[in-house]
Every structure is written in C-alpha cells, then in structure tokens.
Amino acid sequence: MVTQDAGPTARQLASMAEDVCRHLLPKGHREGRYWQVGDVSGAPGRSLYVCLVGPRAGKWTDAATGEHGDLLDLIALNQGLSLRDAIREAQVFLRLPPTSRADEPTQRDTGTPASCRRLFAASQPVRGTLAARYLAGRGIVLVRAELALRFHPHCHRREAHGRVSLPALIAAVTNDNGQLRGLHRTWLAPDGGKALVDGPRRAMGQLAGYAVRLGAAGPVMAAGEGLETTLSLRMAFPRLPAVAALSAPHLSAWTFPAALRRLYVACDADAAGRWALAKLLRRGLDAGLEVLPLHPRLDDFNSDLMAFGLAELRDWIASQLAGRDAAAFLPGE
Template identity: 55%
Template sequence: MIPRHAASDLAHRLAEHAEAVCRHYLSNGRRQGNYWSVGDVRNAPGRSTFVRLQPSPKGPPGKWTDAATGEHGDLLDVIRESLGLVNFRDVANEARLFLAMPDAMPPRPAAPITQVPIGSPEAARRLVAMSKPIIGTLVETYLRGRGIATLSGTGSLRFHPRCYYRPGDHGPTETLPAMIAAVTDLDGHLTGAHRTWLAPDGTGKALVDTPRRAMGDLLGHAVRFGAPGSVMAAGEGIETTLSLRCALPDMAMAAALSAAHLAAILFPPTLRRLYVIRDNDPAGDGARDSLLERATDAGIDAIVLSPAMQDFNEDLSRFGLAAFRASIADQLMRKDRIRYLTQAA
C-alpha cells in the first residue's frame, strides 16, 4: 500500500511539470492557452478534456476535467488511464520514472493568462473547464425545483459559482452562480457553452435582463444527454429536453438551445428515428417543420412530440411524472414505448 502522503507528493511533483506530463501521456492533445485539451484521459483524440497547466484562481495545475462525462482528477489518474494500469503501485512507479526523465525540467515561471476573444469557442472551453459537476450544487437545486429529478447522464451540465454577467446596457459586471452547458459536435468536441445564471439560493433564474446566453460555435451542435444511437429526441431548451428525459431516461437527447438551432441540428450517422420535441409557439412550429423536412430528406423517420401546455417542463411541473409519462406514451411508436417507457417504469 502506498501511503497517502506519498501519493499526494507524487501528484504535486507531477503538477510542477504538468505540460511535460501531458505531452508525454496525452500526446493526441494540444496546448490551448493555459490548458491542455484532449479527448479524454485515455489519450483519445478530441477536445472535451482540459488539464490545467498553470496555477489559477480556480485551482492548482495538474487538475483535469472531462466536460463530456463530468469526470475529474489529477495527473496520477492521467498516467493510470492513459497506460491502462490497475495497481496503484505500478502508477506510482511510472510516475517516479517519468520524474527522472530529462523532459521533466524545472517548471518555467507562470506565464500570464492568454486573452481570448469574449464569446469565442476557446472562451467557452475555458469556462467549461473551470466549472464543476452539478451534483450537490445550486444547479441540482434549480433543476429539481423545475421538477427534473433524473440527473444521470448529465455530464454535459456544469456549475460555476461566480460566472461573469455583463449587462447589455454596459453596466457593471457581476459574478453570479450559473449552470454551464457544454455544446458539442457529433464527435464530442466542445464547440461552445450555454450559461443560465441562477438565483443565489438556486430556486430559479437570476433576476437579470438576460439570464440565458450562449457562446462559441452553436450551429448544428447541441447540449447532449446520452450516447446517440438509432433513436434520439431533440428539443430547444435544456429544461424542456431534460423533462422528457425524466420520462425516457434511456433515450439519447439533445438540446439545441433555440428554435433556429433546433432546425439546423446535425444528425448522427446512426440515427434512424428522431423525436422532435415541440414547444407550443410559432417559433417551435417553424423549427418542427424545418427539422421534419430535413430528417425526411435524410431518410430518417421523424415524429413530433407535443406538450399539453407551453412546453414539456410545464407539463411535468403541473401534472407530475406519472401523468406526463402517460401523455408521452400515446405519442411514441409502439416499439419505442416498449423499449423506453417499460424499462423506465
């Protein structure tokens, strides 16, 4: 058994050489500002995992977060996962070997944080990387207050306790708690982020003019819940989509964040049937019609799911889960009713 203090010391020493560790074990990634981005800590290509390379107000170097899954850890975890090691003694031995390599040179002085354009995909990646999983945070309080109790598979949602909010009238910038949603493409690459600023106690949205804002590259992409397969559902808002997921927790879903973006959402290559989550307003009708036409042209069966009230979150909150599930059952194909509703019962 490796003493806990020895493991902590190894992690600290690795963090002093965070970039060298990343270049060695996460060679499929690249440096982006003060972070190393890669697909995951098993060194898959992509950009959904961020490793902090320099000290910052958010924490020490060497800490990583996977925006796609919500996983996080330190550089010992990187060594373990990238090499497929099981025994911690092997991980510790590998870490000691690395620290003896010439590449593990004394760390350079911390460089100033590289500025990136506000609202850019890079700014979105940094925001997601600086946020944390939602369980036990104000985001969980907020969602449960909206009747959304099914939170499994929500690794794309994060919590930031002090997210900057800039009023549209050029007033003073505030810092408010926020739900951060990672926007990804079909390959899981993070392209943008969506912010929902919250009340200090999480009981609703913040009392600001525009409590929801998106940033980065959104067109065609979405906030995703579950791995896409042959069947999925797509809607506009995060809360609306998560409300349906309370009834169908095993169905993959995507929130496009607006009616216009829903109409333009890209289809996974494996998709054979798409359920279009409709909001009960003119914009929702327009998105529905455009998406139905695109899906039909692509050879995908498209079926509209309509709310009784304004949207599915209002249905769930007003009628309760049992009645909501019953209303959904009548709109599903029989095979999907058996596959998704029966399993969820």
C-alpha cells in the same frame, strides 16, 4: 437606380449586422450567432432571428409568419418605407459611428471553443449545487449524471456598471463526435431561481448545427428547444438519447448524427416550435429519416411536468411513441 443601390447597401448593412439590430430592434437580444426578437416591428420575443456573422450575416427569418429577407427588407418593414426610402434610411445609418455597447461581452460570447473548454473545465458537477436546486424548482431531478451539465459558482458577465460574477448552470454544446464547441449559461439567484439580470441566459461559442447532448447518439433520438424541456423528456424516458438545441432556429438546423434513423421532435406549442418541426420534417425526408413529433399538453414538456407530474408526463409521451420505442426506452427497474 434604386435596384442597383439595394445590393451594395444590403451588403454594407450585413457587415455591421449587430449594430443594425441594436439600433432597429432594441428590445431583442443576442443569442449566440443570432439576434432574436418578436417580429419585424421589434416587439419582445424570439420568433424573428437575424444571423449576425458568417456568409448569411444580415439574413433574417420570422418563424411565425415565414417572412424572410435581408436587413434592407427589415428596415423597410420596420419603418413602413418603400425600398427607395429604406435605402436612404440605411445610408444615413451607415454614416453613423458604431454603437457603444454597454454589454460588450455579448460580443465576446462568440468566443472560441478553447475559451468554452476552459470555462467548462473550471466548472463542477451539478449534484448538490445551486444548479441542482434550480433544476429541482423546475421539477427536474437528475437521477443519473448528465455529463453535459456543470455548475460554476462565479461565472462572469458584463453589466452596464461593470463585470459581475454570479453562479450559473453551464451546459456544453457539442458536435456529433462529442467535441465541445460552445456553452450555454443560466445565471442563478441565491434562492435557486434565475438571476434578476437582463438576459439571465446567454450562449457563447459555436452553436449552429450543434446541441447540448443528453446521452450518446444512436439510431433513435429526441430533440427539443429548451434545456428544461429536454431534461423533462429525459426524466420520463432516461434511456432515450436527446439533444437540447437551445432555440427554434438552432433546432431546425441541428446536424443529424450519422447513426440516426428515427428522430422524435419535442415541439414547443408556439409558432416558432411549429416552424422548427416543419423544417425538420423536410430535412428528415431529404435525409431518409423518420421524423415524428411529440406534442406537449401545455406549452412545453417542462410545463407538463410541473402541472401534471412525472407519471402523467411519461404516459402522455408514451402514447406518442412508436410501440417498440415506448417499451425500449422506459426506465429500467
């Protein structure tokens, strides 16, 4: 009887996945189509992610441990319950009214590509703006225009007390053909740091399989998680096309361009980064691609840039590139 109840209960939970996550894992946050949190206990972090929409709604994976399952499994692990008791707990939850959300527009963050295009079109080039100051504070100076990056001086977001408008760095998430599918926003403080708000970074639109593209796709590319990490790599090797997938789950699921033959993975030095690399290695093998890791000295390449400077970062990355690539992608004179 318990097994018979498990499937229907799990499907009901999946249909309201975000409410379940907000109730069960309140220290997590929504990032695009996923709820991210530290682990099954609900600790802060981003190693565990739960898909909130689509055919895989309710499915979760912990990148640090390799554990995975549905929301019924997550309730059992989170509460330390047997399957029978987890079903009872879930059925109590399913009878509750939907969660009242103070940050309502987080759901609106799943907005259409058309709404993303409107916001991107209303933004301006980064040079000379607060966004350029923010990047400079991370050691990043854009020596050439990165067309995927823009600045919006009054980008809206919802807080518990209502809607506010803050300056933001805007990054376009595009598909292999360059069509805009989503956006990533980093809200900024007047001094050029991140805004002092809960969750200063948020994604909107469609992210799965797509990325922030820095340079045109080609046979040799690099891919990383964070925007600043990937921009740091681009500073060292501005001729090397790169993408920022914005999270370990999205990096692991990034759709390979048709022209790609060799992929360098800028690995974050944590469990999620190692998991994403392992998944890309397996996917690359299946696709007939050469996938090679690029390891930072610290936690990521932006930390390396800040700690050691551009020349040392370039030398460190060059030592991990295939010889022909180190020469081909060095900055021009």
